[in-house]
Amino acid sequence: MKNKPIKFNNLKKWESTLASCIRCGYCFEHCPIFKSTRWESDAPRAKVIMSYGLVSGNLEPSDYIAEKLFSCFFCKKCETACSSGVSLTDIFIDARKDLIEAGFNTPGTTSLTKKECVVCLACVKECPYEARSIINNKIVVDPVICKSCGKCVEVCPTGAAILGLNFGTSKEELKNEASDYLTKSKETKIIVFACNWSYFPDLQSSKLPETEDKNYKIIVNMCGNRLEKEMLIDAFLNNAKGVLVACCPDGDCEHKGNEKAESNVQYVKNLLKDLDMDPEKINLVQIKNGDKSGFQAEIDIFVDKLSGNK
Amino acid sequence: MKQSDLSELKRIVGENNVKSDPADIYIYGSDSSVHTALPWAIVRPETAEHVQEIVRFANKKKIPIIPRGGGSGMCGQTVPIKGGITLDMKQMNQILEINLPDVYCRVQPGVVDDDLNMALKQYGVFFPPTPASSRIATIGGEIGNNASGVRSVKYGATRDAVLGMKVVMPSGEIADFGACTRVEASGYQMHKLMVGSEGTLGIVVEATLKFVPIPEFRCLGIANFDSLRDAGKTVGDIMASGANPSMLELVDSIAIKAVNKTMNLGLKEVDAALLYEADGMVVEAVDYEIKKMQEICKKNNGKDLKASYDPDERAKIFLGRKKLFPALSKFDDALASTSLADDMAVPYSKMADMAETIHKVAKKNNIVMTAYGHCGSGCMHTKILMDTNRKDQWASAKKAITEIYDYVRSVHGTTSAEHGIGLSKAESFKAEKANSLDTLRTIKQALDPNNILNPGKMMQAPEDWVTATDLRYSITS
Numbered sequence A: 001m002k003n004k005p006i007k008f009n010n011l012k013k014w015e016s017t018l019a020s021c022i023r024c025g026y027c028f029e030h031c032p033i034f035k036s037t038r039w040e041s042d043a044p045r046a047k048v049i050m051s052y053g054l055v056s057g058n059l060e061p062s063d064y065i066a067e068k069l070f071s072c073f074f075c076k077k078c079e080t081a082c083s084s085g086v087s088l089t090d091i092f093i094d095a096r097k098d099l100i101e102a103g104f105n106t107p108g109t110t111s112l113t114k115k116e117c118v119v120c121l122a123c124v125k126e127c128p129y130e131a132r133s134i135i136n137n138k139i140v141v142d143p144v145i146c147k148s149c150g151k152c153v154e155v156c157p158t159g160a161a162i163l164g165l166n167f168g169t170s171k172e173e174l175k176n177e178a179s180d181y182l183t184k185s186k187e188t189k190i191i192v193f194a195c196n197w198s199y200f201p202d203l204q205s206s207k208l209p210e211t212e213d214k215n216y217k218i219i220v221n222m223c224g225n226r227l228e229k230e231m232l233i234d235a236f237l238n239n240a241k242g243v244l245v246a247c248c249p250d251g252d253c254e255h256k257g258n259e260k261a262e263s264n265v266q267y268v269k270n271l272l273k274d275l276d277m278d279p280e281k282i283n284l285v286q287i288k289n290g291d292k293s294g295f296q297a298e299i300d301i302f303v304d305k306l307s308g309n310k
Numbered sequence B: 001m002k003q004s005d006l007s008e009l010k011r012i013v014g015e016n017n018v019k020s021d022p023a024d025i026y027i028y029g030s031d032s033s034v035h036t037a038l039p040w041a042i043v044r045p046e047t048a049e050h051v052q053e054i055v056r057f058a059n060k061k062k063i064p065i066i067p068r069g070g071g072s073g074m075c076g077q078t079v080p081i082k083g084g085i086t087l088d089m090k091q092m093n094q095i096l097e098i099n100l101p102d103v104y105c106r107v108q109p110g111v112v113d114d115d116l117n118m119a120l121k122q123y124g125v126f127f128p129p130t131p132a133s134s135r136i137a138t139i140g141g142e143i144g145n146n147a148s149g150v151r152s153v154k155y156g157a158t159r160d161a162v163l164g165m166k167v168v169m170p171s172g173e174i175a176d177f178g179a180c181t182r183v184e185a186s187g188y189q190m191h192k193l194m195v196g197s198e199g200t201l202g203i204v205v206e207a208t209l210k211f212v213p214i215p216e217f218r219c220l221g222i223a224n225f226d227s228l229r230d231a232g233k234t235v236g237d238i239m240a241s242g243a244n245p246s247m248l249e250l251v252d253s254i255a256i257k258a259v260n261k262t263m264n265l266g267l268k269e270v271d272a273a274l275l276y277e278a279d280g281m282v283v284e285a286v287d288y289e290i291k292k293m294q295e296i297c298k299k300n301n302g303k304d305l306k307a308s309y310d311p312d313e314r315a316k317i318f319l320g321r322k323k324l325f326p327a328l329s330k331f332d333d334a335l336a337s338t339s340l341a342d343d344m345a346v347p348y349s350k351m352a353d354m355a356e357t358i359h360k361v362a363k364k365n366n367i368v369m370t371a372y373g374h375c376g377s378g379c380m381h382t383k384i385l386m387d388t389n390r391k392d393q394w395a396s397a398k399k400a401i402t403e404i405y406d407y408v409r410s411v412h413g414t415t416s417a418e419h420g421i422g423l424s425k426a427e428s429f430k431a432e433k434a435n436s437l438d439t440l441r442t443i444k445q446a447l448d449p450n451n452i453l454n455p456g457k458m459m460q461a462p463e464d465w466v467t468a469t470d471l472r473y474s475i476t477s
Helices: A015-020 A032-037 A044-056 A063-069 A077-081 A088-101 A122-126 A151-155 A171-184 A229-237 A257-274 A292-306 B003-013 B022-027 B048-061 B113-121 B139-145 B190-194 B228-240 B253-263 B283-299 B311-322 B324-329 B348-364 B391-410 B426-432 B434-447
Strands: A111-113 A132-135 A138-141 A161-163 A190-194 A216-220 A242-247 A282-286 B041-043 B065-068 B085-088 B095-099 B104-107 B162-168 B174-178 B203-210 B217-225 B247-252 B272-280 B303-308 B336-338 B343-345 B368-373 B379-386
Touching: A015 A044, A015 B336, A044 A063, A044 A088, A044 B022, A063 A088, A063 B022, A077 A088, A111 A138, A122 A132, A122 A151, A151 A161, A171 A190, A171 A216, A171 A229, A190 A229, A190 A292, A216 A292, A229 A242, A229 A257, A242 A257, A242 A292, A257 A282, A282 A292, B003 B041, B003 B048, B022 B041, B048 B065, B048 B085, B048 B162, B048 B203, B065 B139, B065 B203, B095 B113, B104 B113, B113 B139, B139 B203, B162 B190, B174 B190, B217 B228, B217 B283, B217 B311, B228 B247, B228 B272, B228 B283, B228 B348, B247 B253, B247 B311, B247 B348, B253 B311, B253 B324, B253 B368, B272 B283, B272 B311, B283 B303, B303 B311, B311 B324, B324 B336, B343 B391, B348 B368, B348 B379, B348 B391, B379 B391, B391 B426, B426 B434
Parallel strands: A190 A216, A190 A242, A242 A282, B041 B085, B065 B085
Antiparallel strands: A111 A161, A132 A138, B095 B104, B104 B203, B162 B174, B162 B203, B217 B272, B217 B303, B247 B272, B247 B368, B336 B379, B343 B379, B368 B379
C-alpha cells in the first residue's frame, strides 16, 4: 500500500500508539455496539484499525468511516480490557476532530435535535459534558464532545432530542426486547435491566441451548438514567414475574443515573402496592463496575425470592 | 469482486450479512499478526446450509474462501493473501447441546471459548484448552489452529478435546467426522486432521467436544532463580519426575523488568521466575504435587518459594505473568510488540538453552526479545519489540527469527506449539516438514482440487514472511 501525506493532525500524535495495538481483539467482548451488530467493523479494534488507516494514508476518509468513529457510548469497557493499555476513546475523539475538519460529519450515536425542538434549553442544562449549546436561537450539538449518554433524550419534553444511532438501546428497542421475551415464554419470566457499566454476568457472544432457557433475561439499558417508568411498567403489563434494575453505586455514575433509577423503581413499587401487588416484585441493586459475580449473586437472590425458594 | 457475485452472496445469506465497503475490507484484512491483505468481500453465514451454498458458489467460480472466527490469530491465518471471501463465522454462535450423561457438548464454530465455559460452569465442568485469548477466540478458530494455553501441560490442546465434527468440504458436501464417544478406531481420524488445518481442508460447522470436571482445589506457587539455566533445568526436572502440574510457566528477566517498568509491580528482578500450579479433587494430592515441585525448585537453587490456595493470593502471584502482554506493549514508546517466532516448542531438556538462545540472538541482531511461556508443555513464547517504522529492524527481526528456528529444529523442536503456521512461520515449517510436505500437498490437492480454501497458507505460503504480504505497519525509513 502506498503511504500518502498525512492530513490527520490530531490522529498523528497517536501513530505509535495505534501501531502498538497488538490487535488481540480483547476489546470486543463487552462493547455494546459490537454486541448489537456482531460485525468486527463495529468493534473498538476496528476503530483503531480505521484510525491507523487514515493516519497512514492507507484508507480514504468516508461517511461510512465517520459513522463508525462517531459511534461510541464511552462506557470505556474496551479500555479496561485492552491488553496494550491503549487510550481508545481519546483516539476516537481525535479521529472525530480530524474527520470534521476533513468535512465528514455523520452523527453516529451522538445526539441530534429534530425540528420539534422548542428551545426550552432543558437539554443544554442537563448535558453533563456541555456538548449542547444555543446558537442563533437553535440548539446545536458538538459531536466531538457528545458522549451519547442520552440525558438530553430523557429530559426533552417534545422528543426533539434523539441519538443518531441507538444500537438496541432506545426506549422502543428495549421495550420490544423485553416484551418479545416475555410474550414468547411459556412461563412467567423476570426482566433484569442492567446498566452498561454493570458488566452483565452472562454469555457475551454466544447462545445457550434452548433446553438451558433461564427464567430471566438481562437487557442492557446503557444507564439507569435512561430507564423510564414506562419501560418498567410495560414489563409488568407483559406479565413479567419481576423486574430487577441494576445500576452503579451512589457517587459512581457520572450521569447520576442511579438516582433517577431509584426514584423510578420506588414509583413502581408504590404503584404495585396501590394495586395490591407485591412491591418486592421490583427491586434495585447497585453493582460496582466490573463486579460480575456480585451481580450474578444479586440476580440469583432475586430469582430465588420470587420463585419462593427463600 | 463483480457486482453479480456480490448479489449472489447476498441472495444466499441476505443483504445484511455481506459487506464490501473499503473500510470493512481494510478491517478484515488483518488479524493479530503483522500481515495485511485485503479480502474482496466479507460474508456471514448463519447456517450450515449457507456455508454449503457459499462454498459451492466459490468452488464453481474458483474464489478463495477464508474462514474467520475472532480474528485473534497471530500468524496471519485469516489474512487473505489471495483475496476472496472472508467467511465471518461469528453468527453461528449457538451452543447446541450440553450432554452431561455422555460427557460431551455440541457447539457451532462461532461460540466463544469463555461463553462455553460459562455455560458449562454451572455443571462443575470445563472445556480445557483455554488459550489466553479465550474471551474472544471462537471454537472454530481454536480447532483451526489447535489452540492451547497455560493448562495444556495437564489437560492437552484442542485436538485432545475434539471428539467429532461436521465439516463443509470444498465440494460443498457435509461430512461427519469422528463420533461422540471417547474413543474411536473406525478408520481415518479425519476430525483430528481437521484440527490445526487452518481452514485449508474444510469449514467446521459443528463440533463435538469433551469436557472435564473443574478441580475442587487449586494451588499456585512461585520460585525465583538467579540463573535462567537453573530455571530451565527445573522445568525439565519437574516434568521428568512424574509430577503432574496443571501449569508450569517460565518468565525471564526482560519480562520481569518490563512488568516492573510499566506496571510498577515491584517484582524481584531476578534472572527468571517459575510459576507452578497443581489442581485436583483431594487437597492432599495437590499438596503432594506442590511439595514435589518445590523440592525440585530448591534442588536447582530456586529461592523465595511461596504457594497459596487462596484465590486472591493466587491472583497476586500470577499478576506479573498476567500483565506481561500490556507491559511488553508499553515497554518503550518507540518499540511495538510484534507476534513473530512466538510459540516454538522444544524438548524439556533444551528449555534453558532455548531461552538463552533467544537472548543471544536478540542481542546479536539489535532487537529486544523476551522468553516466557507454558514451558511445562514445552512451549516457549517470545515477543519481538522493535521500531516497526524502520526497514532495518524488520531485516534484523527476519535474521533473528531464522536463527532461532534453526536452533529449534536442531534440537528436534517444532515451529509452532499452539498458534499455528499461517504466513509468518512458513519458512521454518517447510524446513521442519521437508520430507512430509509432498504428503501434505497431496492431501490438500485431493480434498480441495481448486485450492479455494484459505489458499497461500502453511505449505503454500511464501517463505519470506516479510514480503509475503504488506505489513500492517508504516515502514518509513
